[in-house]
Amino acid sequence: MADAPVTLSAHVVSQQALLPPEHAPGVATIVGRIGRVAAVIAQEMAHAALRDRLGYVGGVNASGDEVKKLDVWSHDTLLAGLRATGACAAFVSEESPEPIEIPEAGGRRGLVVCCDPVDGSSNLDVNGAVGTIFALRPSGGSTPAAPAALGPGTDQIAAGYVMYGPATAFVYTVGHGTHGFSLNPETGEFLLTHPDIRTPRRGKTYGINEGNFNSWHPGQRAFVEHLRTPDKATRRPYSLRYSGAMVADVHRTLLDGGLFMYPADCSDPARPKPKLRLLYEVAPMAFLVEQAGGRASTGTGRVLELVAKEYHQRAAVILGSADDVATAEEFYRR
Numbered sequence: 064m065a066d067a068p069v070t071l072s073a074h075v076v077s078q079q080a081l082l083p084p085e086h087a088p089g090v091a092t093i094v095g096r097i098g099r100v101a102a103v104i105a106q107e108m109a110h111a112a113l114r115d116r117l118g119y120v121g122g123v124n125a126s127g128d129e130v131k132k133l134d135v136w137s138h139d140t141l142l143a144g145l146r147a148t149g150a151c152a153a154f155v156s157e158e159s160p161e162p163i164e165i166p167e168a169g170g171r172r173g174l175v176v177c178c179d180p181v182d183g184s185s186n187l188d189v190n191g192a193v194g195t196i197f198a199l200r201p202s203g204g205s206t207p208a209a210p211a212a213l214g215p216g217t218d219q220i221a222a223g224y225v226m227y228g229p230a231t232a233f234v235y236t237v238g239h240g241t242h243g244f245s246l247n248p249e250t251g252e253f254l255l256t257h258p259d260i261r262t263p264r265r266g267k268t269y270g271i272n273e274g275n276f277n278s279w280h281p282g283q284r285a286f287v288e289h290l291r292t293p294d295k296a297t298r299r300p301y302s303l304r305y306s307g308a309m310v311a312d313v314h315r316t317l318l319d320g321g322l323f324m325y326p327a328d329c330s331d332p333a334r335p336k337p338k339l340r341l342l343y344e345v346a347p348m349a350f351l352v353e354q355a356g357g358r359a360s361t362g363t364g365r366v367l368e369l370v371a372k373e374y375h376q377r378a379a380v381i382l383g384s385a386d387d388v389a390t391a392e393e394f395y396r397r
């Protein structure tokens with residue numbers, strides 16, 4: 064008889080022994096809860112057009128993006144789920160200018176959850192893939208708890224994302240490999256379908272918004288020119304793949320290799336302007352990619368060593384196959 068499939072909750076419990084004892088129960092509870100909330104969000108996404116959930120609410124979020132109905136609903140639903148865990152001491156969300164403190168879950172074991180409830184929300188109204196990204200950091204028992212999240216990405220205890228696509232995928236790490244699950248919509252359970260994901264050392268695709276070509280750092284422009292230049296020996300040109308949702312682009316890159324890049328706008332070289340948010344987009348993805356054997360760089364340094372000074376800080380990112388990212392870094396050095 065075939066083995067019973069491993070559920071997300073069972074898998075998270077099995078990872079507890081690998082975690083620092085004071086954080087193991089909290090991580091298991093929160094990751095399991097995000098999985099349950101994600102199944103509810105997936106349902107809501109599937110019915111969004113039928114329930115008048117598409118479109119904008121009016122107003123902009125902490126990052127200046129126009130807010131959509133599903134952004135707000137997903138933020139509220141995740142927050143309610145996290146409050147109920149008793150393990151989440153603060154919630155840093157793209158949809159809230161200030162972190163939300165949850166003092167009931169304070170103490171040394173409390174965790175700060177950094178989250179982008181709906182990543183790639185410009186895809187919502189065209190039925191494209193979108194996601195949820197999260198990272199867990201220790202609060203260290205500080206009050207308020209959220210400032211403890213301001214630190215290097217190496218502080219992250221766990222990170223993951225949900226991708227709402229043709230199937231709903233849940234991918235997470237607690238620092239011992241990156242593991243992928245698929246939602247069984249009949250039961251609402253995530254089942255292990257991609258254990259210990261390994262990203263190939265080189266890939267065949269690159270994902271980047273090429274419309275911004277003229278505003279990039281010269282090293283970034285030269286690197287993309289290189290990827291586009293035919294050379295049989297190094298299997299170039301690479302193919303361009305870009306969905307407009309970081310989660311979908313990183314998911315493809317994790318599984319198939321290649322690159323996902325969002326470099327800074329360097330129109331004013333003295334003031335580079337990155338787009339993606341460090342705490343709840345770039346750092347969690349960097350953690351997942353490194354745990355799958357890949358690499359995540361700003362072009363000039365390791366993403367996980369970037370120290371967050373603000374909750375909604377932005378950072379440039381080049382991530383994916385280790386050797387491809389190393390080549391990108393060479394172009395930045397030239």
Ligand code: FDP
Binds near residue numbers: 182307
């Ligand atoms: P979005 O603004 O739609 O939420 O989170 C930022 C993000 O999407 C990423 O998911 C995506 O990779 C990127 O921005 C897309 O930006 P561009 O439209 O500038 O390409």
